Amino acid sequence: MNTLVLVSHPQIADSGTQEFLKASLPAENISWEHIESQTVLDVAYEQAQLRQADRIILQFPLYWYAAPAGLKQWEDTVLTRSFVYGDHRYPLAGKELGVVVTTGMPAEAFQRGGAEGLTLDAALAPLAAVAQRAKMTWLPTFAIHQFSYLDEPAKLRLVIAYQRYLTQQQPDSLKNRQAWFSDHLATMIAQLAEQDQSTGRLIEEAFKQKQTDLETLQDTLAMIKEQEDD
Amino acid sequence: MNTLVLVSHPQIADSGTQEFLKASLPAENISWEHIESQTVLDVAYEQAQLRQADRIILQFPLYWYAAPAGLKQWEDTVLTRSFVYGDHRYPLAGKELGVVVTTGMPAEAFQRGGAEGLTLDAALAPLAAVAQRAKMTWLPTFAIHQFSYLDEPAKLRLVIAYQRYLTQQQPDSLKNRQAWFSDHLATMIAQLAEQDQSTGRLIEEAFKQKQTDLETLQDTLAMIKEQEDD
Incomplete structure (x- = not known):
């Protein structure tokens, strides 16, 4: 874009x-x-x-x-x-x-x-x-x-x-925000000062973990919704 | 002004x-x-x-x-x-x-x-x-x-x-409009071409007559309103 x-x-x-x-x-x-x-x-x-x-x-x-x-x-x-x-x-x-x-x-x-x-x-x-x-x-x-x-x-x-x-x-939805951070987080962390690099990597890992958690949650929600629609 | x-x-x-x-x-x-x-x-x-x-x-x-x-x-x-x-x-x-x-x-x-x-x-x-x-x-x-x-x-x-x-x-009320025309009509008519002057004067007379009629009407209305308020 x-x-x-x-x-x-x-x-x-x-x-x-x-x-x-x-x-x-x-x-x-x-x-x-x-x-x-x-x-x-x-x-x-x-x-x-x-x-x-x-x-x-x-x-x-x-x-x-x-x-x-x-x-x-x-x-x-x-x-x-x-x-x-x-x-x-x-x-x-x-x-x-x-x-x-x-x-x-x-x-x-x-x-x-x-x-x-x-x-x-x-x-x-x-x-x-x-x-x-x-x-x-x-x-x-x-x-x-x-x-x-x-x-x-x-x-x-x-x-x-x-x-x-x-x-x-x-x-500016959660999905689009996640995708944006996914694309940019690595570059942003690379620009941090030497002493902040490990913190940065921790943030990146936490972000990825939360993203996985969210996807699991969304799957569960979809399942519940499907049952309700029955 | x-x-x-x-x-x-x-x-x-x-x-x-x-x-x-x-x-x-x-x-x-x-x-x-x-x-x-x-x-x-x-x-x-x-x-x-x-x-x-x-x-x-x-x-x-x-x-x-x-x-x-x-x-x-x-x-x-x-x-x-x-x-x-x-x-x-x-x-x-x-x-x-x-x-x-x-x-x-x-x-x-x-x-x-x-x-x-x-x-x-x-x-x-x-x-x-x-x-x-x-x-x-x-x-x-x-x-x-x-x-x-x-x-x-x-x-x-x-x-x-x-x-x-x-x-x-x-x-832009009727009263303010009347006052404005009252002030300007004579000048406006004076600017008309020779052959339109008599028409202009007729308009001016009609305007004045209507103004008097309106004032009479307003007096009557005020009287009616007074009686209603009693």
Whole structure:
């Protein structure tokens, strides 16, 4: 699966969050692009990038309940009508569209009665409507609230959650999560420091054991269900 | 009342709709500004414009279910946090915020199950959230659908409706509408061609008569209500 990460941030060099996310990118099958770094948007190139991607991630800080102007400029320029739905051809149909949005407020602020008074889903409704128009599949939004307040363990968890959001099979079911960890755990452990290697291998063994336990449980459940259906 | 009309359109010279709306502006107490005509946004000047206005109108074509990038750039640049709600000062509090939005689709498209699949209210929710944050009063949106398909009578009605949206006291009640026409009818008739003047004066007389009739009716209604309350 090819994932295209389109980042919109007017001052990306000053953004610790964007620096962190860039350093957290999975190693393979990722294209990363910063929209505002381009003085002129090359429409043909951008459209080609979209065509070759299976999952498209729009990543930005929430400014006034929407993406920064740079992303809107990209939409207004790159997403021409003829490209998105001209002649009843939908080149983006079936691709997944996900949003990684960072905010300076806690999650609780984004609800009726909260400090911001609207949900992130409501704020992102215009983008979701674009996805719908293009016959794309909208992914549940990946929100990062108050990044600078996160402690180290929370940041490590964020790396994994972010990598999964970019590359894991959707929906985010137990089965798909297991498959993802199965594929990535060995590489993750190999990257640990020397003194942490044995702990890492213990985790891997425990993971495999739990996976076997789960499969046994699922078989048992299936058997019970079969008897109930009789 | 001072009304500030902020127009966002990337190719305003090519827009017949914007040309028509500009020609339809009321004669007095209107400031009109085209955002994209300014190479660099003068933040202090823009903020001063906002401070002196009682009603602020954002006027734009709907691109991808939102305002064009130019308006978002204006928001991201001019609406600094310190200006909008810094130090618990809210310089925009109590001012009215209205949106004049033009679309290429019919009104019916903007509903669940319609071709666009979301309401204009849903598309404009991020702007409404800005108004809420600034403690402004959100006006019902003034939408112009498929302007180029309007015939002459519809266009004339649009001129009046637009002028009322920009200058009439809110809410758009019968009383406020009457007061607005009372103030404007004489000027409107004076602008008619020579041969239409007598028709104009007949309309004015009929309007005044109906107004008197209405007042009599309202008095009668008040009397009936009083008796019922006894």
